[in-house]
Amino acid sequence: MDWGMANRMAQLIQPDGHALFLPVDHGYFQGPTRKLEEPRQTLAPLLPYADAVFVTRGVLRACLDPVGAKPVILRVSGGTSMVGKDLANEGITTSMEEAVRLNAAAVGISVFVGSDYEKETLLNLGKLVNEGERHGIPVMAVTAVGKELEKRDARYLALACRIAAELGARVVKTYWCEDFEKVTRGCPVPVIMAGGPQVDTALDVLEFVDDGMRKGAIGVNLGRNIWQNDFPVPMIKAIRAVVHGNATAQEAHELFTSEKEKETKSN
Ligand code: 5RP
Numbered sequence: 036m037d038w039g040m041a042n043r044m045a046q047l048i049q050p051d052g053h054a055l056f057l058p059v060d061h062g063y064f065q066g067p068t069r070k071l072e073e074p075r076q077t078l079a080p081l082l083p084y085a086d087a088v089f090v091t092r093g094v095l096r097a098c099l100d101p102v103g104a105k106p107v108i109l110r111v112s113g114g115t116s117m118v119g120k121d122l123a124n125e126g127i128t129t130s131m132e133e134a135v136r137l138n139a140a141a142v143g144i145s146v147f148v149g150s151d152y153e154k155e156t157l158l159n160l161g162k163l164v165n166e167g168e169r170h171g172i173p174v175m176a177v178t179a180v181g182k183e184l185e186k187r188d189a190r191y192l193a194l195a196c197r198i199a200a201e202l203g204a205r206v207v208k209t210y211w212c213e214d215f216e217k218v219t220r221g222c223p224v225p226v227i228m229a230g231g232p233q234v235d236t237a238l239d240v241l242e243f244v245d246d247g248m249r250k251g252a253i254g255v256n257l258g259r260n261i262w263q264n265d266f267p268v269p270m271i272k273a274i275r276a277v278v279h280g281n282a283t284a285q286e287a288h289e290l291f292t293s294e295k296e297k298e299t300k301s302n
Pocket residue numbers: 058059060061089145177178179180229230231232256257258259260
C-alpha cells in the first residue's frame with residue numbers, strides 16, 4: 036500500500052484496529068433531519084469522541100473548522116431526495132480533485148445492489164476506486180437500501196458487501212443484522228456498521244453494536260442513534276466503550292446511565 040493510502044487508512048482505523056465514525060451526511064437526501072437541523076451545534080459536543088466524520092463538502096465548509104479537525108470521510112454520491120422518484124438513482128456529486136483540496140481521509144459512496152440502478156451505482160464505485168487509488172484516497176462503500184429497510188438481512192448484506200469489496204472499496208459500511216458473521220466472513224475488507232433509523236432504547240443500540248463487533252465488524256458509523264438520542268454525549272461515550280474499550284452492552288449501558296445522571300445534575 037502506498038504511503039498516502041496507508042496514512043489515510045491509519046487516520047480512520049485506530050491502532051487497536053477499531054473505528055468510530057460519526058456520520059452527519061443525512062441532509063444530502065433528507066434535508067434538515069431531526070436534531071441535525073444545525074450541524075455545527077449537533078457536531079460540536081460529539082467531535083471529541085469520534086475518530087472521523089462522514090460529511091458532505093457543503094456541511095464541511097460551513098460547519099467544521101479546518102483547524103484541529105477530525106479526519107474527514109467525504110460523502111461524494113448523491114443527486115436524489117426523499118421526495119424524488121428513486122433514492123437509488125445516485126451519481127457522483129463531488130470530484131476527487133475536490134476531495135484532495137479538502138484534505139479528505141477517504142471518500143464515501145452509496146451502492147444500491149438489487150435496485151433499478153444497481154449497475155450505475157456499482158460502476159460509479161468502480162470509477163471512484165480507480166481515481167481514489169490514483170490519489171491515495173480510500174473509498175468507503177455504503178451498502179444502501181433507500182426506503183426498503185426490510186432488505187437488511189444477512190443474505191442480502193453479505194452479497195452487497197462482497198460486491199463492494201470486489202470492486203475495490205477499502206472499507207464497507209453496512210447495516211447490522213441477525214447472523215452478522217455471515218456478512219463479515221464474506222467481506223475481505225473491514226466492515227463498519229451503520230445504524231439506520233433510531234431504535235427503541237439505548238440498550239438496543241449497544242446490544243447490536245456489541246454483537247456486530249464480536250462478529251467481526253471493526254467499528255461503527257452511527258448517526259441518528261447517537262445524535263437523535265436525548266443524551267447524545269453519554270450515548271457516544273457508551274458506544275466508544277464498546278468499540279474501543281471492549282465493553283459489553285451491559286457495561287456500556289451502565290456508563291450511559293451514569294453519564295446521563297451526571298449531565299442531568301449539572302444542568
Ligand atoms: C445512508 C447513510 C447515512 O446518511 C449515514 O451515513 C448513516 O447514519 P445512520 O446511523 O443515521 O443510519 O449513509 O446510506
